[in-house]
Amino acid sequence: MKKSSKKNVDIFVILFIALSLLIANMAMASADDAESKVKQVFEQIESSLTNLKTTNQFTKSNIRDELNKSLLPEVNIKFFSSKVLSKNLQKVPEELREEFSSELSKQLINTYSNMLSKYDNEKITIGQGSLSKSGKIAMVNVTIVGESATNKAVVKLLKSNEDVWQFFDIVVEGISLLDSKQAEINSSFNKLGAEGTLQRIKELNIRSINAS
Incomplete structure (x- = not known):
């Protein structure tokens, strides 16, 4: 009886180790996939x-166009x-939510184009990834x-249902x-409410485009 019990324990240990290795390998593969995407x-x-x-076409407008092609399709705009809206999401009427997402996505690209307008042939290196x-x-x-400075960043990604x-x-x-x-x-919500905030985002987006 004792020998049978020990054999069962051994089987459980082997199964636990195998499962742990499988989970670790899956996590490593998933982190590698995220690194590859970045x-x-x-x-x-x-x-x-x-x-x-x-080609002497380095303008915010052209940078924005490139980001709309290469970055925006890879962003989970809904998330x-x-x-960004966080607790204010409940204050946004249903009919305005899609418009908020659209304007926030424009603001996201405008922010990136402003940041990247300072690009001066820096070398971008992708490091190791980790999972939550x-x-x-x-x-x-x-x-x-860059020639005079090194900056570090962390890109965060969400895994979709697919x-x-x-x-x-x-x-x-x-x-x-x-x-x-x-x-x-x-x-902005505290001062202007939902509709006022949406209008403000639209105005900022237009201003950013006109300044290109």
């Missing part, structure tokens, strides 16, 4: 910026918008190396783009 998108962005520089406990969020390290990694935030030198936008929206 590398693919940033290589495309870097190539576009270099091309704009060499980004809901996180749920395995639904990945954080991928990015290093931007197992596709999508961008939703970037943290540059400890400052989260999503958190910054959320603070702006909170302040």
